Amino acid sequence: MQLPIYMDNHATTRIDPRVLEAMMPYLTGEYGNAASRSHGFGWTAEQAVETARAQVAKLIGATAREIVFTSGATESDNLAITGAVQAQGGRGHVITQATEHKAVLDTCAWLEKQGCRVTALPVDAEGSIRIEDLRAALRPGENQEKPLLVTILAANNEIGTLQPIDEIGALCHEHGVLFHTDAAQAVGKIPIDVNRSRIDLLSISGHKMYGPKGIGALYVRRSSPRVQLAEQMHGGGHERGMRSGTLNVPGIVGLGAACEIAGTEMEAESVRLAGLRDRLQAKLLAGLHHVRVNGSKMRRLPGNLNMTFAGVDSETRMMGMKDVALSSGSACTSAKIEPSHVLRALGLDDEAAHSSIRFGLGRFNTEEEVDYVADRLIEVVKMLRELSPQFADIT
Ligand SMILES: *Cc1c(COP(=O)(O)O)cnc(C)c1O
Numbered sequence: 001m002q003l004p005i006y007m008d009n010h011a012t013t014r015i016d017p018r019v020l021e022a023m024m025p026y027l028t029g030e031y032g033n034a035a036s037r038s039h040g041f042g043w044t045a046e047q048a049v050e051t052a053r054a055q056v057a058k059l060i061g062a063t064a065r066e067i068v069f070t071s072g073a074t075e076s077d078n079l080a081i082t083g084a085v086q087a088q089g090g091r092g093h094v095i096t097q098a099t100e101h102k103a104v105l106d107t108c109a110w111l112e113k114q115g116c117r118v119t120a121l122p123v124d125a126e127g128s129i130r131i132e133d134l135r136a137a138l139r140p141g142e143n144q145e146k147p148l149l150v151t152i153l154a155a156n157n158e159i160g161t162l163q164p165i166d167e168i169g170a171l172c173h174e175h176g177v178l179f180h181t182d183a184a185q186a187v188g189k190i191p192i193d194v195n196r197s198r199i200d201l202l203s204i205s206g207h208k209m210y211g212p213k214g215i216g217a218l219y220v221r222r223s224s225p226r227v228q229l230a231e232q233m234h235g236g237g238h239e240r241g242m243r244s245g246t247l248n249v250p251g252i253v254g255l256g257a258a259c260e261i262a263g264t265e266m267e268a269e270s271v272r273l274a275g276l277r278d279r280l281q282a283k284l285l286a287g288l289h290h291v292r293v294n295g296s297k298m299r300r301l302p303g304n305l306n307m308t309f310a311g312v313d314s315e316t317r318m319m320g321m322k323d324v325a326l327s328s329g330s331a332c333t334s335a336k337i338e339p340s341h342v343l344r345a346l347g348l349d350d351e352a353a354h355s356s357i358r359f360g361l362g363r364f365n366t367e368e369e370v371d372y373v374a375d376r377l378i379e380v381v382k383m384l385r386e387l388s389p390q391f392a393d394i395t
Pocket of ligand 1: 011071101103153156182184185205206207208216
């Protein structure tokens with residue numbers, strides 16, 4: 001076993017060697033511009049892009065023409081949300097929920113400044129929206145216009161909670177409101193079908209699924225309904241006018257390869273990851289008092305575990321465990337450490353949020369690593385609690 005151990009696969013993933021191999025020709029000899037129509041360099045690049053487009057589409061049950069390549073899920077979220085609102089007049093009601101990624105929350109906050117009305121639905125103790133809340137929000141009040149867009153993520157990046165996207169999609173469809181989902185954590189990890197879930201717009205990120213960084217995609221439904229988006233990037237009219245800019249051919253090829261691999265391996269991989277996660281969870285629950293699992297134990301990503309270790313500041317804990325890469329329940333903004341808005345939305349107080357750790361298991365983690373992390377963490381938590389007067393006698 002090699003140290004350090006990487007167990008922060010919600011933040012980013014290691015590129016799969018097979019993905020890198022698929023990309024290599026396009027980082028070296030095949031350097032054509034996919035928009036060049038007059039020579040073989042361009043044709044080869046274009047062919048590679050179209051193959052990747054089909055690979056991405058297949059993983060989510062879409063057609064190739066519905067895939068727009070972007071620089072990542074942040075850009076996809078911006079294009080989907082702002083683009084859909086602007087295409088419908090630029091003002092109106094947008095519905096989201098409390099535990100979205102900042103790429104969605106900050107885009108909604110920006111739209112609010114432009115004159116939109118934004119409703120952020122609360123979540124229950126497991127991190128899931130209540131479908132009745134969405135139904136109520138979709139019903140316009142007196143003197144209120146019909147909502148333009150619902151944006152609710154598929155799987156949360158901190159607690160792994162899966163939102164009921166089938167029900168959300170059905171409800172949005174029934175009301176004739178567009179449904180965007182940020183599926184950066186879900187695609188390639190759990191089965192996603194844009195038609196079954198009646199999704200109109202869906203964001204994908206390459207580096208969350210063993211592909212390269214700086215590449216992503218947006219699924220844009222082309223029929224029933226045909227979704228219109230206002231472009232956010234002006235230029236040469238690439239990607240059917242929705243996203244100008246010379247295509248990142250190696251990145252796109254890498255994303256395509258990552259989707260292909262996920263399509264064939266996801267089923268077995270998710271069983272393996274859930275097994276490792278459950279093993280880690282069981283060991284920590286057995287080895288320590290005053291710990292608890294955040295989010296849903298049933299409806300969550302297979303590789304996700306988020307736990308609160310009472311009395312142990314997770315930043316301090318990190319200091320004691322430099323050989324394991326984990327994430328704390330806090331987000332470092334420029335100056336101060338803020339408690340996670342996701343954990344706060346579940347009802348955790350600041351102290352509990354600061355005592356929480358996110359474990360992100362991925363394709364390259366092993367059982368041996370899980371055992372090492374569990375043992376080390378139990379040791380470190382007990383040690384830190386011994387130093388804390390509040391916990392001295394209950395470890
Ligand atoms: C990582 C992530 C993003 C941002 O994706 P980038 O490709 O890094 O821009 C957005 N939403 C969720 C849920 C994520 O996990």
